[in-house]
Amino acid sequence: MPKEPAAAASKVCEVCEERKDVSEYKISRDGAYYPTCWTCFVEHSRLNDIAFWKDKRNRKCGVCKESVPLSLYAKDSYGIPFRNCKSCDTENAERAYYARIAAKRKDDGAEIADGSARELSKKCKIIVTAPPSSGTKKASSHKKWRE
Numbered sequence: 001m002p003k004e005p006a007a008a009a010s011k012v013c014e015v016c017e018e019r020k021d022v023s024e025y026k027i028s029r030d031g032a033y034y035p036t037c038w039t040c041f042v043e044h045s046r047l048n049d050i051a052f053w054k055d056k057r058n059r060k061c062g063v064c065k066e067s068v069p070l071s072l073y074a075k076d077s078y079g080i081p082f083r084n085c086k087s088c089d090t091e092n093a094e095r096a097y098y099a100r101i102a103a104k105r106k107d108d109g110a111e112i113a114d115g116s117a118r119e120l121s122k123k124c125k126i127i128v129t130a131p132p133s134s135g136t137k138k139a140s141s142h143k144k145w146r147e
Contacts, residue, residue, distance in 0.1 A: 015040035049080045063088035 010019050014035040025033040026041070034041070058067045062083040073081035074089065084092065 013037040013040055015044070046078055046080070050078055053080055059085075061085040061088055063092065 009022060011022050011025060011033060012019050013025075016037065016039075018037075020037050022033060024037045024039070026038055027033055036044070053070070056070060058069055059073060059081055060066070061068050064085070064087075066085075068085040070081055072085050072087070074086055075081050082089070
């Protein structure tokens with residue numbers, strides 16, 4: 001692809017044949033603009049994904065690497081399944097949540113009032129424990145703890 005001159009303020013899309021500002025085009029690694037605008041590229045890509053997943057029944061999960069039925073995947077508004085199955089996605093969300101709690105506890109010295117421990121599955125490899133409270137320190141933001 002030949003490089004476009006830097007002074008060009010607009011470009012014609014090869015798909016929709018409309019003249020659009022160059023800010024609506026992605027730039028390749030060599031500095032040239034792609035021939036299609038971002039809107040047409042995303043629409044074309046989405047149509048290909050919809051056609052691809054139309055007759056599929058399973059997908060390999062990005063986390064557990066198992067072939068999982070598509071019914072166990074969350075899908076976007078176009079019916080395209082996400083990369084991770086629902087159970088792995090839930091585990092990742094839990095792991096991130098408890099890691100944030102642990103980081104916050106280290107930052108501000110807060111303790112969880114009930115002294116509970118939370119252990120996630122073997123895949124998560126993070127165990128968050130809290131010593132029993134010994135005073136007036138309260139737990140995090142969204143829950144009110146009674147003493």
